[in-house]
Each structure stands twice: as structure tokens, then as C-alpha cells.
Amino acid sequence: MTKTALVAGTALAALVMFAAPSMAQEDTSDKRIALSNNYAGNSWRQAMLTSWARVTEPAVADGVVAAADAFTTAENQVTEQAAQIQNLILQGYDAIVLNAASPEGLNGAVKEACDAGVIVVSFDGIVTEPCAWRIAVDFYQMGYDEVVYLAEKLPEGGNLLEIRGLAGVFVDDEISRGIHDAVADYPQFTIVGSVHGDWAQDVAQQAVAGILPSLPDIVAVVTQGGDGYGAAQAFAATDREMPIIIMGNRHDELTWWAEQKAANGYETMSVSIAPGVSTLAFWVAQQILAGQDVPKDLVVPFLRIDQDNLEESLANTEPGGVANVEYTLEDAQAVIAAGRQ
Amino acid sequence: MSVRAIVAKPWVWSYVAAFAVWLATIAFTGGQGAGGVLTAALTFGTFFALVAIGQMFVITLGPGNVDLSIPATMTLAGTIAMKAMAESDAMIPVGLGLALLTGLCVGILNFGLILLLRIPPIIATLSSSFIVQSTAIWWNRGLRIKPPPALGDFATTNVMGVPVLAVLVIIIAAVMHVVLARTVFGRSVTAIGQNQRAAWLAGVKVERIRFLTYVLCALFSSLCGFLLASFSGGAALNMGQEYLLTSIAVVVIGGTSVAGGFGNVPGLWGASLFLFLLVTMLNTYGLGAGPRLILTGAIIILVIVAASYRRQRE
Numbered sequence: 001m002t003k004t005a006l007v008a009g010t011a012l013a014a015l016v017m018f019a020a021p022s023m024a025q026e027d028t029s030d031k032r033i034a035l036s037n038n039y040a041g042n043s044w045r046q047a048m049l050t051s052w053a054r055v056t057e058p059a060v061a062d063g064v065v066a067a068a069d070a071f072t073t074a075e076n077q078v079t080e081q082a083a084q085i086q087n088l089i090l091q092g093y094d095a096i097v098l099n100a101a102s103p104e105g106l107n108g109a110v111k112e113a114c115d116a117g118v119i120v121v122s123f124d125g126i127v128t129e130p131c132a133w134r135i136a137v138d139f140y141q142m143g144y145d146e147v148v149y150l151a152e153k154l155p156e157g158g159n160l161l162e163i164r165g166l167a168g169v170f171v172d173d174e175i176s177r178g179i180h181d182a183v184a185d186y187p188q189f190t191i192v193g194s195v196h197g198d199w200a201q202d203v204a205q206q207a208v209a210g211i212l213p214s215l216p217d218i219v220a221v222v223t224q225g226g227d228g229y230g231a232a233q234a235f236a237a238t239d240r241e242m243p244i245i246i247m248g249n250r251h252d253e254l255t256w257w258a259e260q261k262a263a264n265g266y267e268t269m270s271v272s273i274a275p276g277v278s279t280l281a282f283w284v285a286q287q288i289l290a291g292q293d294v295p296k297d298l299v300v301p302f303l304r305i306d307q308d309n310l311e312e313s314l315a316n317t318e319p320g321g322v323a324n325v326e327y328t329l330e331d332a333q334a335v336i337a338a339g340r341q
Numbered sequence: 342m343s344v345r346a347i348v349a350k351p352w353v354w355s356y357v358a359a360f361a362v363w364l365a366t367i368a369f370t371g372g373q374g375a376g377g378v379l380t381a382a383l384t385f386g387t388f389f390a391l392v393a394i395g396q397m398f399v400i401t402l403g404p405g406n407v408d409l410s411i412p413a414t415m416t417l418a419g420t421i422a423m424k425a426m427a428e429s430d431a432m433i434p435v436g437l438g439l440a441l442l443t444g445l446c447v448g449i450l451n452f453g454l455i456l457l458l459r460i461p462p463i464i465a466t467l468s469s470s471f472i473v474q475s476t477a478i479w480w481n482r483g484l485r486i487k488p489p490p491a492l493g494d495f496a497t498t499n500v501m502g503v504p505v506l507a508v509l510v511i512i513i514a515a516v517m518h519v520v521l522a523r524t525v526f527g528r529s530v531t532a533i534g535q536n537q538r539a540a541w542l543a544g545v546k547v548e549r550i551r552f553l554t555y556v557l558c559a560l561f562s563s564l565c566g567f568l569l570a571s572f573s574g575g576a577a578l579n580m581g582q583e584y585l586l587t588s589i590a591v592v593v594i595g596g597t598s599v600a601g602g603f604g605n606v607p608g609l610w611g612a613s614l615f616l617f618l619l620v621t622m623l624n625t626y627g628l629g630a631g632p633r634l635i636l637t638g639a640i641i642i643l644v645i646v647a648a649s650y651r652r653q654r655e
Contacts (some may be wrong), residue, residue: 167631210381214369238377
């Protein structure tokens with residue numbers, strides 16, 4: 001999260017590379033890593049690309065790897081990204097770090113890469129092809145934890161409004177499944193309405209404003225990130241009391257929360273995946289290239305913000321971006337070690 | 342005008358559909374929220390109707406004419422305006438001016454590609470939308486800057502449940518109705534859509550009218566981006582996303598011929614309200630995403646068939 005951590009991580013990387021042959025790290029200074037990214041049109045993806053550049057540029061400068069180039073497709077389409085992966089194979093990259101447009105659609109291209117001896121590490125948007133590595137997020141747990149938090153805050157329970165993401169995307173199904181299972185375990189809560197906000201503030205605002213007039217009192221809104229500010233705007237336009245809206249670490253959401261906290265002591269929590277997960281994938285790819293034994297399935301930790309670390313997190317969040325952590329080689333090794341168990 | 346003459350208008354069906362969907366919604370809730378739902382529909386229908394006016398003029402130009410750069414134009418105009426105003430009330434005219442200037446430039450770019458490079462409009466506006474969207478990303482990387490307080494208040498004000506913005510856009514729609522039906526420009530657009538060659542032989546300056554139409558559409562998109570950013574507390578990179586298909590759907594459901602040559606403005610408002618109320622109704626019924634999308638598609642087909650069936654019988 002901090003620059004010092006970053007510097008320390010890079011220093012550590014250099015240390016591990018050059019001073020610790022006992023860990024059997026092979027030299028990766030001539031290896032080239034590419035980032036294949038399917039979409040860049042929202043603040044999360046922008047932060048993801050910025051983090052990638054901020055971590056990989058020093059790594060390249062220090063000779064940890066020879067190159068770490070980022071490529072983004074224009075149209076978020078499977079065919080386009082498959083063609084991009086084929087180009088990256090032809091260009092002779094040693095590893096491809098992949099945020100995929102589809103879990104299955106790219107399997108053919110990924111298999112081609114593996115057959116050509118290219119390491120493929122997928123993250124966030126993961127692929128199911130067995131030859132690739134997966135850095136997955138436990139979205140189910142994220143949804144479940146939202147309700148657990150609410151159960152602590154509102155022991156007497158009440159009515160919930162659920163804002164879902166983009167219909168048909170696996171992330172949306174997983175988070176929602178977590179929320180619904182948790183509501184089954186905490187029966188003092190009832191989900192009285194569910195709308196799709198497509199992880200966009202404007203869409204969420206519109207959907208919530210539409211359903212709100214027909215709903216009873218709402219004590220809390222469970223969300224998926226990127227929709228909390230829109231929900232708050234929709235509630236603010238009515239004479240209803242502001243419910244607890246779970247936030248998703250976006251700068252506009254945290255700013256609004258901090259304003260409300262200062263004005264009336266508003267309390268909530270915020271949880272999402274740090275866009276810097278791209279840097280975790282980078283270090284994992286580097287470790288695989290260095291000859292380390294890395295399990296195929298790894299899990300990313302969440303980034304959660306609570307009442308007491310709100311201001312600090314907000315200050316560290318780039319305006320317009322998402323609360324972020326950039327991962328170090330050390331973090332990657334910890335995640336790999338956890339994955340081995 | 343007799344009842345029959347009214348029923349024969351293709352745009353009547355969008356209002357019938359909107360009213361039916363509203364009734365179905367409040368029947369389900371037992372009357373609760375009847376007014377609130379209408380206010381919300383007017384609020385968000387405003388933005389749909391605004392972009393649809395421009396799209397309707399473009400589509401009426403005839404086969405192949407469509408503007409796919411609406412979402413990108415909205416995003417860029419909103420982004421540039423919010424950044425220029427920097428939350429200062431005094432800068433509101435500057436912000437509005439810059440937003441409209443953005444629209445003007447995109448309109449000129451679109452038609453430049455279509456005329457000078459002879460690219461079909463669907464490809465020209467699609468490629469210009471990449472340029473425009475990338476410019477928006479480059480300009481401030483998704484930073485959400487709030488609108489000036491006075492502008493934000495204006496955009497969210499309701500008088501007796503009627504949003505001020507909706508009144509503004511109803512007036513704009515009324516003016517554009519007169520423009521389409523009574524002015525040389527409007528009649529020329531319709532004439533070009535019915536038969537471009539005949540229009541040219543009759544002395545219509547075809548390329549000039551097409552140029553003005555694409556600029557008009559981009560201007561409405563940029564105005565919509567400006568107002569939407571003011572309404573929703575700032576511009577975001579994905580703010581225009583759903584307005585592309587919505588703008589086309591509103592035009593078609595509103596009774597405008599998708600083949601061109603027969604446009605109408607009143608139907609745009611009916612269709613905008615209908616689309617919003619339809620989603621609200623299905624949300625209120627608590628259906629899952631699958632059935633919800635299938636029903637949305639089925640109901641839209643039904644309304645379009647009803648509207649075009651009346652037209653064919655005439």
C-alpha cells in the first residue's frame with residue numbers, strides 16, 4: 001500500500017535474486033512477461049494498469065525481468081483477446097499474465113501458449129484451462145462477510161436491498177450466492193429487493209431509484225462494489241433514512257462515506273479486491289519463471305476498510321481510483337506458500 | 342382529431358405500453374409508491390429521451406445511418422465539463438459551453454469520416470467513439486469530480502414530484518417536434534430518409550442536411566452527458582455505457598421507422614418512460630436476471646409489432 005513497502009519489496013526482490021541462491025531461484029533477468037488485459041474502461045482497471053506500471057518498471061530497471069509490457073484489447077471481446085494472446089506467443093514472451101474476457105472462451109489460445117512453452121498466469125478474470133495458473137478471488141466469502149458485518153451492526157436485523165453486478169458474469173453469481181447463504185444463516189435479515197447495478201454508479205442509482213418507491217423500510221444495502229455511491233444518491237433523493245450501504249473501496253464511495261462520517265457519524269464498511277492484484281500476478285509469474293514450484297490455484301486476500309482506517313485509506317487512494325495495495329515479491333511468496341497447504 | 346386518428350399514430354403504443362407497465366407495477370405493490378415510481382421514470386426517462394432525439398434524427402436519414410458514438414460523447418463532454426468547472430458555480434456557463442463544444446467537435450469528426458473518407462456511418466461513428474472514449478480516459482483517468490453545488494441542486498430538483506430537468510427536456514422535445522414536422526431542415530431529413538436521390542433532385546442539399554443531423558445528435562449527446570454528470574454527482578468513465586442500445590431502442594419503440602423516412606418525437610418520451618418502467622416492474626416482481634432479460638426482449642418485440650402493425654394497416 002505504501003511506497004516504503006514497495007521499495008522494500010523491490011529491494012527484497014533484488015536481494016532474493018542475487019544474494020540467496022540457496023532458495024534455488026533461477027535468474028529471470030532475460031525473461032519477458034506480458035500483461036494481456038481485456039478491458040480498461042473503468043476506474044478499477046485504470047488503477048490495475050497504473051499499479052502494474054509502478055511495480056514492473058522498477059523491476060525491469062533492476063534487471064529482475066527483461067520486460068513487462070501491458071497490452072489491452074479495445075472491445076472486451078474473446079476473439080480479440082485470443083488473437084492478442086497468439087500475437088504475444090509469436091513475439092516470444094516467456095510468460096503471459098492474463099485478465100481474461102471469459103473463463104472458457106480463451107482456453108484454446110491459452111492451450112496454444114502452454115504448448116509453446118509460455119507460462120500463463122490468470123488473475124481476476126481467470127481461465128479454466130488446466131495448464132494455466134489461477135489467482136482467484138473468493139467472491140463467495142466477500143458476499144458472506146458483508147452480511148456478517150451487518151449482523152454485528154444491526155443485531156435486530158431488518159430489510160435488505162441487494163445490488164447485483166452484471167448479469168451472467170460469474171463474479172456476480174458468486175457474491176450474490178454468498179450474500180443469500182449468509183441471509184439464510186442470519187434469518188433476522190430479509191432481502192426485499194434485488195436490482196442489477198452493473199458495478200456502475202449511474203446504473204445502480206437508476207435501478208435503486210426505480211425500485212425504492214415500492215419497497216418497505218430498508219436498514220442496509222448489500223453491494224458488489226462500484227455501486228455504493230449511486231445507491232447513496234438514490235436514497236438521498238428520497239425522504240428515507242440513509243441505510244448502511246456497504247461500499248466497494250472506490251474513491252467516490254470512500255469520499256462520500258468520509259463526508260457522512262464527519263457530518264453525522266455514519267458507519268459502514270468497504271470491501272473489494274485491490275486492483276494491484278495485477279502485481280501479485282506479476283510476481284507469481286516471475287516466481288514460476290524462476291523455477292519455483294507454484295500451485296496452480298492461489299487465492300487473493302481482500303482489501304477491507306473499516307470505520308477507524310477510513311481516512312488513512314482514503315488518503316492513500318488516488319482520486320478517481322480504487323483503494324489499492326501493490327504486492328511485493330514477499331507477498332507473492334506468502335500467497336504461494338499458503339496455496340501449497 | 343378523432344379517437345381513430347389518435348389510435349392510428351404509431352407513437353401512441355409506447356404510451357399505452359408505459360401506462361400498462363406502470364399499472365402492473367403498482368398492482369403488485371398494492372398502490373404503494375405509485376407516485377414515486379413515476380417521478381423516478383420521469384427523472385431517468387429525461388436522459389433517455391434527450392439522446393434519443395438526436396438518434397431519431399440520424400436514423401430518420403435512412404438505411405445505414407446510426408450514431409454509435411453517443412456513449413463516448415456523453416462521457417467526454419461530462420468529463421471535460423466537470424473538470425473545467427472544478428466545483429465552482431461561476432464556471433457553470435463555461436462548463437456547459439465546453440460540453441457543447443465537445444459535442445460539436447465529435448459531430449464534425451463523425452461526419453468528416455463519413456463524407457471525406459467515405460466510411461459507412463456505423464463504422465465511422467464506432468471508430469470515432471474509440472477515439473473519443475480514449476480521450477476521456479486520457480483527460481482525467483476516471484476521476485470523479487463533483488458538479489458545482491448550484492448545478493447539482495438544479496439537476497436534482499423536483500417540483501411537486503416533477504423533475505425540473507424533465508420539464509426542460511419536454512420543452513426541448515416539443516421544439517424538436519416542430520423542427521422535424523414544420524421546418525425545411527426537418528422535412529429535408531425526412532425526404533432524404535424516404536428517397537435520397539429524389540430528395541437531391543428536388544433540390545435538398547443532402548450532404549449539408551446530413552452534416553447538420555450528425556452534429557445535432559452529438560450536441561444532444563454532449564448535453565445529456567453534461568446533465569447526467571450533474572445529476573449523478575460527477576462524470577464516470579462508464580457513464581454512457583447503457584445509452585447506446587437504449588437510444589436505438591427508444592427510437593424504434595417510439596414508432597420511428599428504423600428504415601428511415603418516418604420519424605416522430607412524441608413517441609420518444611413514451612418509449613423512454615416505458616423502458617424505465619419495464620425494468621422497474623421486473624425488478625419489483627423480483628424475477629431473476631434470466632427471466633427478466635427474456636421478458637424485456639419479448640415485451641419490446643410486442644410493442645414494436647403493435648406499433649408497426651397499425652402503421653401497415655393505414
